[in-house]
Amino acid sequence: MRSLVGSLLLFTSLAGAATGAEVDWTAIGAEATEMLRDYVRVDTSNPPGNEIAAAKFLAERFAKEGIESRVFESEPGRASILARLPGKGGGKPIVLLNHLDTVGADPSPWSHPPFEGVIDDGFLYGRGSVDCKGLAVVEAMAMFAIARSGERLQRDVIFLGTADEETGGKLGAGWFVQNHLDLLDGAEWVLNEGGHGRRLEDGKLVYEVGVVEKTPLWLKLTASGPAGHGSTPRGTSAVERLVRALERVRTRPRDVRVVPQVADYYRALAPLRDEPLRNRYADLATALQDQAFREEFLARPEDAALVQSTISITVLNGSEKTNVVPPQASADLDCRLLPDETPEQFLAELRSTIADDEIEIERLVELPPSASTTDTALYRAIEQVAREDGAAVVPNVLRGFTDSHYFRSQGMVVYGFVPVVLTDEETRRLHGVDERVPVAELGAGTQRLVRILRALD
Ligand SMILES: [Zn+2]
Incomplete structure (x- = not known):
């Protein structure tokens, strides 16, 4: 049965x-x-x-x-x-x-x-x-x-x-x-x-x-300098050195470029958009040569992140006491690379941006x-x-x-x-x-x- x-x-x-x-x-x-x-x-x-x-x-x-x-x-x-x-x-x-x-x-x-x-x-x-x-x-x-x-x-x-x-x-x-x-x-x-x-x-x-x-590349920048008392600033502390480096990172000129996969992505989106976006997405690299459109595009963080390798400054470490100048200060950077760039190329450029050989750069996370x-x-x-x-x-x-x-x-x-x-x-x-x-x-x-x-x- x-x-x-x-x-x-x-x-x-x-x-x-x-x-x-x-x-x-x-x-x-x-x-x-x-x-x-x-x-x-x-x-x-x-x-x-x-x-x-x-x-x-x-x-x-x-x-x-x-x-x-x-x-x-x-x-x-x-x-x-x-x-x-x-x-x-x-x-x-x-x-x-x-x-x-x-x-x-x-x-x-x-x-x-x-x-x-x-x-x-x-x-x-x-x-x-x-x-x-x-x-x-x-x-x-x-x-x-x-x-x-x-x-x-x-x-x-x-x-x-x-x-x-x-x-x-x-x-x-x-x-x-x-x-x-x-x-x-x-x-x-x-x-x-x-x-x-x-x-x-x-x-x-x-x-x-x-x-x-x-490609994620997470880095730690560490600056060193003379420790001391907060009452007597010398202008050469680790924190000041780090802040100067971070300011150069923050204000660096952006290398905006459209890699083939990103061009494909926007091209596929184009038919779904109305003019004038339709036309611009169809050939994003050309569209970005127009200054007004470029500014508008880069003002949207989601779009901007697709046409450049990005750096977010996230973790900051210095002294634990207000009146103590620490011997070291560090910052973590969350970097995300476009697929056409190797970590080595990116790091070489970052070093030249920072322009301070005494700042150490350590790789925390590096994925292929x-x-x-x-x-x-x-x-x-x-x-x-x-x-x-x-x-x-x-x-x-x-x-x-x-x-x-x-x-x-x-x-x-x-x-x-x-x-x-x-x-x-x-x-x-x-x-x-x-x-x-x-x-x-x-x-x-x-x-x-x-x-x-x-x-x-
Ligand atoms: Zn999930």
Whole structure:
């Protein structure tokens, strides 16, 4: 009896798969919403992370679907999870990447508690509801939907949820790539955060796909000088030396240039804009030669950061006492390099700007350049789905960085694409107060991802 029911079910689901009508997307949406609500309740604020709780939560869900998973701990409590949905063996696996940790949340300014997953007016509120628990749920549900349909894709689909992304990923993606890269079985493509469907204010739909990230280079400048009493300034103290250097950094002439990926980004945006922006975005380098437009463009920090390597002066350290002249003073610089510039070139220029050989420059964080070509079947699959949805695909350049560089350094193509559609209002809340995801997008996003995976087949 049992086997008969089993084979009948198998038969109907296979027949369904052939027609492509096998999945009840409304039910999937409801289930995704419930899963995200429960997942948001697993607090993985980093620090401390405690991603093991998230890994166990997900492992249980995968087990229920009959999908094998494995949990890894890089340090006690700092866990990552890998689950694999086997394909027919045609083509290398595709990795659906997400991270298990979130940034913290002080509940007081939130309209709903950040770790309860409250649903209000069509939105699910909670820390991680988009970044990155929302993405994880959509990726997992896409695998569940395919598994349940009985359909087998050509390639394996690998779900990889990692620890520690919010503080740099060393105990998560970094650790995984170093120790278990072989488990990805030669995967050539990775989908990660770093781009998403975007509903513009005029209603137009854009699928932003992250293909390049600016290269972070974090530096510490340290100046030294005679220590002494604050009552007797000598004009040669470490603090004064540092302040002079920082002023030269702050007022340095800017090297504004349009690298090819940034030109592509604005060119893709051009048709979505009205004149005169349409014309200017179509050829940004030429447009920037016009002084009035250049000033207007550079006055917007988001745009300005895409046409120059930037420096933010962030941490400052001097004396701990008002009346003590310290022997040392230091400042941290958060530098983000355009993809055509090496750290060595950047540092040489910085040294000449500072023009003080006695100021030491230490590299705190240095990551490799992080870029992927758009000339792949995966990119074309996203384009195909976008066309069906009436959306334009825009190859995005990220000012910030994600875990993508760990995989790009291994030769994999990584795209930042969270397949849910957000307005800029939602995007502004990431890492901030009242992070939320439109509930309808959980089912829609799952379906979009399944369509991308099928388009690859
Ligand atoms: Zn994230």
